[in-house]
Amino acid sequence: MDKIDHVLVIDDDRGIRELVGDYLEKNGMRVSLAANGREMRQVLEGGAPDLIVLDLMLPGEDGLVLCRDLRAGKHRATPFAVRELLARVRAVLRRTRMLPPGMQVTETANILAFGDWRLDTTARHLLDSEGTMVALSGAEYRLLRVFLDHPQRVLTRDQLLNLTQGRQADAFDRSIDLLVSRLRQRLRDVAREPRYIKTLRSEGYVFSAAVTAVDGPGQ
Numbered sequence: 001m002d003k004i005d006h007v008l009v010i011d012d013d014r015g016i017r018e019l020v021g022d023y024l025e026k027n028g029m030r031v032s033l034a035a036n037g038r039e040m041r042q043v044l045e046g047g048a049p050d051l052i053v054l055d056l057m058l059p060g061e062d063g064l065v066l067c068r069d070l071r072a073g074k075h076r077a078t079p080f081a082v083r084e085l086l087a088r089v090r091a092v093l094r095r096t097r098m099l100p101p102g103m104q105v106t107e108t109a110n111i112l113a114f115g116d117w118r119l120d121t122t123a124r125h126l127l128d129s130e131g132t133m134v135a136l137s138g139a140e141y142r143l144l145r146v147f148l149d150h151p152q153r154v155l156t157r158d159q160l161l162n163l164t165q166g167r168q169a170d171a172f173d174r175s176i177d178l179l180v181s182r183l184r185q186r187l188r189d190v191a192r193e194p195r196y197i198k199t200l201r202s203e204g205y206v207f208s209a210a211v212t213a214v215d216g217p218g219q
Contacts (some may be wrong), residue, residue: 008049010034020053112148114209115195117187119148126186139164140183143176147197147207156204180205 007029011017014035021031032049034040043049110122116129124141126134136144142164146155155163157176164176180197183189189196196209 004028004030005051006030006032006047006049007051007053008032008034008040008043009053010036010040011053012036111214113212113214114148114151119144121145134186136186137182139179140186143179143183147205148211151207151209151211154200154203154206160205 005028007024009017009020009024009031010033011020012035017033017035021033024031032043034043110120112119112121118127119125120127124136126136126141126144128134143160146160146163160176160180164179181191184191184194184197187196191199194208196207198206198208200206
């Protein structure tokens, strides 16, 4: 009897978590779900899965840190096509079976593309359509990463503060508005008719452009 591949899906968004899990199960895989690092470790206590689908922006713990700890993983920006995800999951599993015992595969996309822009998440470089690098401060980079990891999803000011500053965030701090304004300038986004970062009155902000994760040079 053929072995059934075991996939662990880690995402704090319940809807995405269950959507991916249901789709993979319907395509013949055994699936475990986790909303955070604690639940992930509980699953791992029962045995290592064949592959992990990991959201980078987990509450309380950085997904990249978890990925480095595991030394295995697969991540991409959302929303995404589940058929494409299934194809990539199967591709990684095929590569894993070809490796010697104990060796692991890590597949990560280090370029996030949106509109006329590309963000190199390894070098932390923002590149325009002509390949010209646009400098970002540390705070601007963190905010852009949050938006790119949560595209087309409403994020409140408090959520943006927590995701960019963590425990240092002040619930009454409105500096996030200034930071959004600076990031819009970097992206040459017009506030009155924004192409990328839209303001939702009394709600927060939404990154409206589609985001695609691609492999960069040398990947």
